[in-house]
Amino acid sequence: MNNLNLAALVKSEKRARKRMRYLALLHFTEGHSRTAIANMLKVSRTSVNTWVTHYLTHGISGLDDKHNPGRPAQLSAKQLINLKEFVQRQSLPESGGRLMARDVSLFIQSEFGVTFKQANIYRLLHQLGLSWITTRSRHPKQSQDIQDAFKKFPAVNDP
Structure with a gap:
């Protein structure tokens, strides 16, 4: 040249x-x-x-610039699938309760032996296509019958 x-x-x-x-x-x-x-x-x-x-x-x-692959992932594809199944399983119970990043972190640490900080837990869940927006938790002692009975009481201050 x-x-x-x-x-x-x-x-x-x-x-x-x-x-x-x-x-x-x-x-x-x-x-x-x-x-x-x-x-x-x-x-x-x-x-x-x-x-x-x-x-x-x-x-x-x-x-030319060479492709830089970056740091290898700490969880394998199979482990990510297991994690996604765990989160989906834990978010479905009718008894209520809320799955928190701490719970996901403890699961990852106990099952896979890898520790993540809380911010990375949220990033990992977003990467898996999971939204961290949750519905209001349902109290375990909540009863629909008691709520219906309460609604039948007349309001004291109503004319």
Whole structure:
């Protein structure tokens, strides 16, 4: 690749990091030393060495950003399915009660041996497609018959 093509790539590139790599190569093809290029671009000489080596071995595509997979998940897909089933099972009882992040955290710790902070519990549940918006809890001693009987009392202050 000649200097004109590299200069055109430098001018047309939108991403700053990639433009910096192209600029380093342009200076390299003009005959500047790697140390001088590092000083001109205010980057480390190791970075310039890496960029030039990638270019010489892989061509211009060697300067593309590599996919960074990130940190591996702490729970496997099967464990996530078990967690989702647990949450759905616990949210269905007629007796009332409320499932809290602390309960989910204790389940994860006891079943899978992994600890999560409360904010990450909510993030994990959202990732599983579960909403944390809950209905009003039903008291275990609640009785529909007693409520109906109470509604039949006349209001004392009504005329």
